[in-house]
Amino acid sequence: MSSTKDIEALIELMAKMPGLGPRSARRAVLHLIRKRALQMTPLADLMTHVAATARECLNCGNIGTSDICDICNSEKRANGQICVVEDVSDLWAMERTGAFRGRYHVLGGTLSALDGIGPEDLAIPRLKDRISAEDVTEVILALNATIDGQTTAHYIADVLGPSVSLTSLAQGVPIGGELDYLDDGTISAALSARKSL
Incomplete structure (x- = not known):
């Protein structure tokens, strides 16, 4: 041996x-x-x-050591905003910035016909329940800029309809990015999402 x-x-x-x-x-x-x-x-x-x-938060899907995570328990975070992310790692990335002070909702993936992931495999029904229960006024779709991410965003927009304000993260040139090193899709997204100075 x-x-x-x-x-x-x-x-x-x-x-x-x-x-x-x-x-x-x-x-x-x-x-x-x-x-x-x-x-x-x-x-x-x-x-x-x-x-x-370790366990999953019963409300949002974050990972912590209690049934309801600190973010969901904080009354200061109950500002009417829910940021929808694909995975817990995305939630943690958003939290690191300190820029968002609302609550989150983890979908547990994105829709993918190739991988056999449909709406019933994601936490979309729980999101609908939270919108009415928590007096949500804005849902921020912070999903990856991939085909599956965009398909999921469109599906959620259709499911939620006009009942709540839907926004998404801006896409385009990253801070410190040089145009010569960016892909065509990023440059196109940045050009179409331009803003006045």
């Missing part, structure tokens, strides 16, 4: 993580083993704790 069987199994598991391949996983595992007292043991303890306590 190999004396490194468990270590190899750990490397294989780490390599399945997003952003890590076999080489990166090997380097990470070797680093953790070398620093086991300072990093590996606390990491293992915390992972065990999070595995036991």
Whole structure:
């Protein structure tokens, strides 16, 4: 029996993580083993704790350690705005900016005929329920600028109809972006969404 069987199994598991391949996983595992007292043991303890306590918010779909997340529990965030995102990682990206002070709604994906994801697979009915229950006046569709994201946005717009104000994120040239490095679609979107100075 190999004396490194468990270590190899750990490397294989780490390599399945997003952003890590076999080489990166090997380097990470070797680093953790070398620093086991300072990093590996606390990491293992915390992972065990999070595995036991992490759950999806019953209201918006965010991930936390309680049934209703801090954002949904905050009365300060009840300003009539809900920002609809595809995934929890998108919610966290929006929160990092500190620019949005309303509440969120995680769809859990986008409509995709190729992947067999239909409206019943997403949290769209729950969104409809929240709009009336929380006195929502604006729904911001912060979905990815992909075909599936745009299809999902149009579907949500049709489902919600004129009952609420619908907006979407602006698309175009990023801050610090140079036109020469941008794709044609981004330049076209920026040109059509231009504003006066």
